[in-house]
Each structure stands twice: as structure tokens, then as C-alpha cells.
Amino acid sequence: MIREKHYCGLDLGAQKIKAGILKVKDATQMELIGIYEQKTAGFRDGAVSDLGELSDCIHATVHTLLQKTNLKLKEVQLGVGSELIEIREGGTTIPLVDRTNKIITQRDMKKVNDQARLLSLKMDEEILHDLPQQYLVDEVNKALNPGGLYGRKLGVQSLMIFANTNRIRNIVRAVHQAGYEVPNIFFASYAAGEVALDDAERAQGRVLIDIGARATSVLLFQNNILRRLKKIEIGGDTFTRGIAEQLNLPLDLAEEIKRSYAATLEAYHSNDEEILVKRDSAYKPVKGKDICAAIEPQIQELLENIQNVLREFGVLDDLEMGIVMTGGGSLLTGLIERVSQATRHPARLTRMNVTSARSPGNAALFAGVVGLAKSGFKQSLRYALSPDGHWRANLANRFRELYHEYF
Ligand SMILES: Nc1ncnc2c1ncn2[C@@H]1O[C@H](COP(=O)(O)OP(=O)(O)OP(=O)(O)O)[C@@H](O)[C@H]1O
Ligand SMILES: [Mg+2]
Structure with missing residues (x-):
């Protein structure tokens, strides 16, 4: 226990x-x-x-x-x-035996994964996540877990996430x-x-959208693993900058206004109500609809980018696919509904x-x-x-693997 x-x-x-x-x-x-x-x-x-x-x-x-x-x-x-991260897909194939076949072991899988990683890794990078997507036995047989199968060659395709060392x-x-x-x-x-x-959502397939301060990450989970990942260079701060520039306000004030008054739904675009904004010891009236208009171009750009990424992932027309949104940027009033409208997928907050x-x-x-x-x-x-875990289980495992390797 x-x-x-x-x-x-x-x-x-x-x-x-x-x-x-x-x-x-x-x-x-x-x-x-x-x-x-x-x-x-x-x-x-x-x-x-x-x-x-x-x-x-x-x-x-x-x-x-x-x-x-x-x-x-x-x-x-x-x-x-x-x-901080770089995303790349990589893969390779290694021979397992000269003649006949052998049973593929965890060691073989580790060897091909190490090889694929080494081939993809640049000198100044280190790997954060190495996510094998699919193994290929003898170039034809696709397998998620090839351990125990017969084969002469083992290939792997992986999604790798790197960072600068x-x-x-x-x-x-x-x-x-x-x-x-x-x-x-x-x-x-x-x-x-x-x-x-x-677990059920990760198995069935979900898109996770993390809208951070500077950027947005779009992740596709399917069959319990991360299948695809893409970055979009728009985040919550992009909306703050839109308000600051359009309404000629300092960034910290624009941030406060964004959190309290900004919204991206149609109903707010005709909002004539005014709020009083303190500017250089005087109060200046700002209309609700002007705040919404200030962020609309950036919202449109984000939505277009999300649509393109989902199209690239091949899930834009898959209406079963639900979206889960996270990150502070997704708290902007109405943004989840807008993402749902633009992608035609149900979307919810995490x-x-x-x-x-x-x-x-x-x-x-x-x-x-x-x-x-x-x-x-x-x-x-x-x-x-892992090999550093319980010695008795590992020893038994290693003997089993050696047996398969030589007989
Ligand atoms: N209630 C809110 N309404 C609108 N935007 C909000 C709200 N709360 C936070 N944000 C925005 O969320 C962003 C910060 O989100 P988060 O804390 O997830 O970012 P981070 O993890 O620091 O950044 P990153 O993930 O890009 O490294 C900021 O742009 C902030 O303005
Ligand atoms: Mg974050």
C-alpha cells in the first residue's frame, strides 16, 4: 500500500x-x-x-x-x-535481430524510444515529455503496445516537448x-x-485550450494520450493591451476594466451604459460597448486561430469532440460561448x-x-x-526478458 x-x-x-x-x-x-x-x-x-x-x-x-x-x-x-517549449514529432526504426524473429520486450521499446529522442534532440535542448504515439512492428503492424509481439524491426512515432537547456x-x-x-x-x-x-474524456477525446497571459495552448487528448499540441501567440494580456490602446488607458487600469466589464457576447456590443474610469485624478466616462469593441479584433483572431488548429488536428468537423477551457484568459465573460459558436463544439470551463x-x-x-x-x-x-523499483519484481522481469532475447 x-x-x-x-x-x-x-x-x-x-x-x-x-x-x-x-x-x-x-x-x-x-x-x-x-x-x-x-x-x-x-x-x-x-x-x-x-x-x-x-x-x-x-x-x-x-x-x-x-x-x-x-x-x-x-x-x-x-x-x-x-x-519555454518547442513541440516536434519524431520517429525512427531499429533492427531487433539479424535472422528470424524475436519477442519484443520493454527494453526494445525503451531502445527505440531513446533512439528517436536522440535523433530529434538539438544540442541546447532537453526533453520534458516524450510521448510515443504509435509503434510499428516490421513496418506494417501498428501497435500502441508492441510488448510480447514477434518482430524483426521496431519503429516508433512520438510527440516530443522540448525546452532550452x-x-x-x-x-x-x-x-x-x-x-x-x-x-x-x-x-x-x-x-x-x-x-x-x-479518464473517460481523455480516452474518448477532448480538446483542452489553456489561455494564459501571453499565449494559448491547444491540446488534443485521445485514447488516453496527448495526440497533438499547438501554440497560439495570443493570450489574456493581448486583450488587456487592446483596451489600453483603444481607450488610451494605462495597462493596470485596462486589466481591471477587462476583468470587471469586458465581454465578448453580442448583447454587450450595444451596451450604452457608461462606467467612470479614474484617469489623472479626473473621472472619464467609458461606454460598455467601447470596451467590447476594443477587444473584438483580438477575439476574432484568437477564434480563427483555434478553428485553424482544430482543422489541422482533424477534429473541427467532429461534433462529438468537446472542448474544455482553462487558464485565466478563459475567464473573460462570454469567451467560452464564443469558442463554442466558432468551433461548433460544446465547450465548458475546467x-x-x-x-x-x-x-x-x-x-x-x-x-x-x-x-x-x-x-x-x-x-x-x-x-x-522502473528498473530502480522493487528489486524482486525487476529481477524476475529481467530474467523473462533475457530468456526472450536469447531463446
Ligand atoms: N476574471 C478574469 N477575466 C478575464 N481575464 C482574466 C481574469 N482573471 C485572469 N485573467 C487573465 O488571465 C491571464 C493570466 O492567466 P494565467 O494565470 O492562466 O496565466 P499564466 O499561467 O501566468 O501565463 P502562461 O500560461 O501564459 O504562462 C491574464 O491575461 C489575466 O488578465
Ligand atoms: Mg499558465
Whole structure:
């Protein structure tokens, strides 16, 4: 039986650092214990711009959360945003034997995966996720899990998510300086899928759209794995900039107005109601419809991009496919309905599929950190089953594999 353990997710977003702690009994019993977020100025355009400021901010965020929850943890499951990642598909084929056939083992699968990864990896990159999509036995037989099949050649096609090595090193350095270890690094939007979608949805097929501050990630989950991933360079801050420019307002005021008054539904476009906006110690009236008009071009651009990505994924006309939206940007009033109209798919805001004694916070903002904590737990299960796991089970497995390899 697995002991009750706590996992802390740390999401280094473009706008905010967020942390969350999950208490995990087993794969079905997880409880969200606490969440906390803080703004940072030490992290810009996906890179560390001020190491001291960033590590102070990470320390303050995690430390506050640990104090609030009365816990002592040394490790954080780190998540990075879409600005840091590169997505590529890659693959290769390796020979298994000279003559006849052999039974394909887990070792063969690992060998072909390692080979495909090495071929795709650039000198200054490291891999965050290597997701085999399909194996090919003897160039004809497609298999999701070829272990136990006979074959002479084994091929793989994978979806890989990379990040720049130095950028990652600098971020990890900031976390170390803050006083915490980093056992795992994940792409935060991918990790969000762990809690935003349940098992049935991941198997059946769902599109997860994460609208962050600077960018949007579109992820297609099908047959329990991430099939496709695409970035769109429009995020919640793009709407804020639209309001600031069109209404000639400073960014922080535009941000406040966006959250309280901006909306993307048709009904709001004829809204003549005025709000008073404080500008240079005077109040200036702004009409509701002008706020909506200020963000409409960016909304249109985002919707067109989402349509194009779904078309590229081959799911735009698949009406069964539902969309789940997450990230702070998806909280803009009416945006979910607009995405649903534009794609003709049902769309809903994310939920967090974990229990919580207190209010779990806004799921759109915190699905990422909770997903990171859950990914950390799942990774620890994988380690337990890996060659470093239980020696007796591994030894028996290795003997079985050796037998297949030579006889
Ligand atoms: N209630 C709201 N209404 C509209 N927009 C909102 C609301 N709350 C947050 N946002 C917007 O969400 C964005 C931040 O979202 P989020 O916290 O998911 O980003 P992040 O994780 O820091 O960034 P990224 O994922 O790009 O690295 C900002 O642009 C913010 O203005
Ligand atoms: Mg994010």
C-alpha cells in the first residue's frame, strides 16, 4: 500500500507564480490542501530576468503555502509555460535481430524510444515529455503496445516537448536558491490535463485550450494520450493591451476594466451604459460597448486561430469532440460561448477532479498547479515500476526478458 504523501506543484506562469499542494493516498484518493499565487517580475518572455527576485518570489509563494498548510516539504513539481517549449514529432526504426524473429520486450521499446529522442534532440535542448504515439512492428503492424509481439524491426512515432537547456537550468537554479529541490519538470498545460479531464474524456477525446497571459495552448487528448499540441501567440494580456490602446488607458487600469466589464457576447456590443474610469485624478466616462469593441479584433483572431488548429488536428468537423477551457484568459465573460459558436463544439470551463475540504479556488487559474502535483505523484509511481523499483519484481522481469532475447 502507498503511504499518504504530499506533492507540491509550482507553476511558473508568464504573469504569476502559483503553488498548490495535493495530499495523495492512492491514484483515486487525492485532496487539494491549499493553493497560493504571487506576481513576479523576475521572469520575462520565458526566461529568468532577475534571479534574486525570482527566487525570493518562489520562496515567498511556497513558504507561505507551507505555513498555511502546516507542512514541511523539500520538493516542488515544476511546471513551465508555453513560452519555454518547442513541440516536434519524431520517429525512427531499429533492427531487433539479424535472422528470424524475436519477442519484443520493454527494453526494445525503451531502445527505440531513446533512439528517436536522440535523433530529434538539438544540442541546447532537453526533453520534458516524450510521448510515443504509435509503434510499428516490421513496418506494417501498428501497435500502441508492441510488448510480447514477434518482430524483426521496431519503429516508433512520438510527440516530443522540448525546452532550452540553459533557460531550464536558470529556472531550476532559482528554485534551488529558494530552498527547494526539483524532482520533475512538466509543461504546465499538459499537466493541467491531468485534473481538467477525467479518464473517460481523455480516452474518448477532448480538446483542452489553456489561455494564459501571453499565449494559448491547444491540446488534443485521445485514447488516453496527448495526440497533438499547438501554440497560439495570443493570450489574456493581448486583450488587456487592446483596451489600453483603444481607450488610451494605462495597462493596470485596462486589466481591471477587462476583468470587471469586458465581454465578448453580442448583447454587450450595444451596451450604452457608461462606467467612470479614474484617469489623472479626473473621472472619464467609458461606454460598455467601447470596451467590447476594443477587444473584438483580438477575439476574432484568437477564434480563427483555434478553428485553424482544430482543422489541422482533424477534429473541427467532429461534433462529438468537446472542448474544455482553462487558464485565466478563459475567464473573460462570454469567451467560452464564443469558442463554442466558432468551433461548433460544446465547450465548458475546467473543473478540478480532486476533492477539497476548503474552497478549491478558481479551477481555470489553478488546474495547472494541481495537475503538476498529480503529475509528480504519477511520476513517482513510474519510478517505483522502473528498473530502480522493487528489486524482486525487476529481477524476475529481467530474467523473462533475457530468456526472450536469447531463446
Ligand atoms: N476574471 C478574469 N477575466 C478575464 N481575464 C482574466 C481574469 N482573471 C485572469 N485573467 C487573465 O488571465 C491571464 C493570466 O492567466 P494565467 O494565470 O492562466 O496565466 P499564466 O499561467 O501566468 O501565463 P502562461 O500560461 O501564459 O504562462 C491574464 O491575461 C489575466 O488578465
Ligand atoms: Mg499558465
